[in-house]
Amino acid sequence: MLQALGLSPAEEAVYTAMLVRPSASAGELALQAGIAEAESDRILRDLAARGLVVAVNPGGGNDGPPPTCYRLTPPSVALAPLLAEQRNALHLAETAFSKLTEQYRTTAAHTAGGVVEVVVGVEQVAHRFLQLQRGAQRELLVFLVGEPIAVPREDTDTSESSALERGVDFRVVADKEYLAGHEVVQDVREAVAAGLVLRLADSLPLKMVVSDRERAMVPLDMTESGGEPSAIVVHPSGLLTALVHLFEREWAQGRPMFTTGAGAHDEPASDQQPAAEELEVLALLLAGFSDRRAASELGLSIRTVERRVRRLMDLSGVESRLQLGWHAARVGWL
Structure with a gap:
């Protein structure tokens, strides 16, 4: 967790090892952190230069004076400046993000009205799709239809897991034929167990992902023409609102799948409740x-x-x- 403040994994290991050893030598900390003593000594010297630890009773070890020991500077004192730096960096990044977004919208307004952007090619479509899923902070709405074309299922599973871990409200309507194969069913069951909510429809008009109701992605060609995959990314507009309404309509009509109902549980069924x-x-x-x-x-x-x-x-x-x-x-x- 200290890597967010600029510490490397090895530095974090040494630093956290000192939490239970208020005063220790490089050798002692190397043993506890699971690294070489020379590496531990280098890290401690660097941490001392940054004010995170303090050298006490400097010595040489072996036949001379005892080895140098180090103790932690109170974290509330030593880590506060690092936290402030990260906050400032994040603020600058957010400012840059807002400026770039506004600049892009201004430029796009002279082309497609800022409503849609066209993405062509397997890599570009896959990259944009994963951006939408990984960038969601509140909600993902998805239509699943047919076999994946641009994005491998394993990549989709990874981005789904990441969204669920972030607490994103993840709702999916799947075309009935999407559940074609035990492997797909197993993946879906695991996702539902992790928090995804799934409903099934007899058929769906298109594939789609909507991220935070701010952006949506829809393939341009659902046929098997053999051409390069392409898609449109829809930005806030009446078109995006219509896509959200389409999802909600299909969601309302869909049938729940792999849910744990009021009486269901993973243990063997009782006399009164289903498993x-x-x-x-x-x-x-x-x-x-x-x-x-x-x-x-x-x-x-x-x-x-x-x-x-x-x-x-x-x-x-x-x-x-x-x-x-x-x-x-x-x-x-x-």
């Missing part, structure tokens, strides 16, 4: 999947799918799958 894996089966069936297709997507046998459905029907006290769907909606299982 999470049973509700996963139910969610796929309500999305229009056959027993065989649901079994394939979840990596189960058809018998297991049928057994879980039968268990849910018994739990609900219903006699048909249609009644089971109504019951699940009424009690909030999905």
Whole structure:
């Protein structure tokens, strides 16, 4: 965490080691920090020059005077100037960011009205897409359709994880055919477990990602024409508002998937409540999947799918799958 204040990982290791050894030599700290003594000595001399530590009883060691020991300067005194420098640097960066953004918008206003920018090429599309996901601070709205073209799924998974760790509200509507394969289903289940909220639609008109309702990205060509991937990035405008409304409409009509409902849990089901894996089966069936297709997507046998459905029907006290769907909606299982 001290790297944000300009300390290297090795310097941070030595510095934090001194928190439990108020006075120690380079050799002692090297052992505790897991580095060579020469490296520890160099780091301590550098920290002393920056006022973070103070040398006491300077000596030479071996057969001469005892080795030099160091003690920490109180962090509230030593680290405060570093924190102030970082704050000032951040303020300057934010000012530069605002100026560059305004300059770009002014320039773009003479071309496409500042509303859209066109991005062409695999690398450019992938870079812009990841920028939108990694730059989100509050909310991400996503339509998932078809196979990834410009951005590998593993890169998307990494940026999703980063957004969820930042506490971003992450909502996704997926085309039913997107869940084509056990590997995809497993990735989606892990993302949902991490906080992503997923709903399923029979079909979606386009791929899309909306970041903080300030920018959106939409592919220009959904066909398999063989040309270079291209997309438009939409900035604040009536078009962006329309895309957000389109997402909210599909979200309202979508069916929840892989959620942990009011009675669901990851442990084995009790006599009164369904287990999470049973509700996963139910969610796929309500999305229009056959027993065989649901079994394939979840990596189960058809018998297991049928057994879980039968268990849910018994739990609900219903006699048909249609009644089971109504019951699940009424009690909030999905």
